[in-house]
Amino acid sequence: MEPNVAILIGFLVLMVSLMSGLPIFLALTLTGFVGIGLLEGFGMLNNLGYLIWGAIFKWTLLAIPGFVFMGAMLFHHGFGRQLYDTCYKWLGRFPGGLLISSTAMSALFGFISGSAMAGVATIGSIAIPEVEKRGYDRKLSLGAFTIGGTLAALIPPSVMMILYAVLAEVSLGKLFFASILPGLLLSGLIILYIFLRVLFNPALAPPSPSFSWAERFHSLIGLLPVIIVFLVVLGGIYIGVWSAIEAASAGALFSVVLCLAYRRLNWNGVKESLYMTVRVCVMVYMILIGAAFLNHFIYIAGINDMLSNFINSLDISKTLVMVCILLIMTALGCVLDVIALMMLSIPVFAPLMADLGFDLVWFGIIVISSVELALITPPVGVNLYIIKDLAPPDTKMSDIIWGVLPYILVVWVFFALLLFFPEIVYWLPSTMKH
């Protein structure tokens, strides 16, 4: 069969299977099976069993259980709530203080838990009743909580980064450090947007009570465990003491020690953390198996060459190609889940980016930020639904969608800054010891 026809059928199979609710790993596997079968004959599939083992027997993936367990232990033993109190006591007095502290908390929460959904659910459940009580503008607030959840993926360690590093074959340590400044920049832009909106229209967010310096400094105790783990894990990678994989295991063991030291260790928390870790590992690794079949199909169909030839024939600038890719990913994010989008975009776009001379670590930061938009773009943006569940009953979904739209523009400003000032990504990794 002609590759073009097989690609079209493959795309249809993928869309139908994803929309029917088939688990993503099976949708990817099915698409791979159909595509390979159409191009090389279905008998050929019998020789591809090695792809299953090869997809998950990778020591680079060992970072996932370590980091997820570390985050889960800190999360399930109550260290998240303390973070919120600290952020609120320090940032609450600024215009739109509750929203600013929630955004700062979302960024910090990214370190505790790489899961955007856990972040938005935790922060939403704490902060929504507060903003309602104080009479904050609902659209501005709900938009801030929805976008805040996406920051987790850009703050190391995040599962998205580990997946990208494995699929694009780039250094995980470098990717972690490359993401720190962009993560802070995006948080800063969101905070700036809230600050300016409230500054020019104070009715959007009535002032919050102020706290004494003694109360503020006392609240820093809540930050201490996170700072310690941060220094052990990322500090160790930065000065070249250990690799990202060793840091993940050290962080996991250290989180147990911290829970013991703070006398918070309990069986329920451990059990929840074990399940959360096994769940994330199973989900991600099974998707990697599906992606192995899909990637084989992409390879034999020559999709990368086709795309590369097409882009070259257009004779447009590299920046415009990047903008087109971002637009495609934002559009796909409206109908695809974050991981499905990641699994589709990396094998197709990463080789093209490398051909065009883009650095794959820089591209990784762009990909991770743009796939996170899938969490907040309707109709499948999971964060929208989480916030809808947590919001007061009379809240309409359209309020949340209108609320989050200006923040999507903020993310596009962020993309523009990364495009024109790539040093934001390169600088920190360039100062690393190894």
Next chain:
Amino acid sequence: MFANTLDTLLRYIDRANVFLKWLSYLCLGFILLVMGYEIVLRYIFNSPTKFAFESATIAQVVLVSLGAGYVLREEGHVSISLVTERLPARQSNKLTGITSLIGFFMSAWLTYLLLDSALFSWKREEILETLSIPVYPFKFLLVLGLAFLSLQFLVRSRQYFNKGKN
């Protein structure tokens, strides 16, 4: 009669996956301990082990294979619910029943492909690079895990079809 026997069988499969979950937790514990041991030996005693990385990598494969069925039981695999959420409950349950049945056949196919690859490793006497032990027992464990995953899809399919009837 057939329906009762099938339901009993499916109940046992469900329980087996709950039991396998504990084994997958053990694998996670093993990974963290063996990597912790490696860190202590490497950075405190300056004498790294040869086995830590490879045995932890093996353990993560076993963790995934034994936990896959339980994670499905707890609806932990990611899927897009855009269509199923908008359908009336009966149709939504029927659609999930059908996709679970497709899941059963697809996972069974994956199991067969891996079984073939495991038998090939056995015949070729493939060994792990550092540990110098055969690969095939671990591939067979992954086969077992995938088989339980496909059977859990069957359990799920039955449950959703039953819900769709009511």
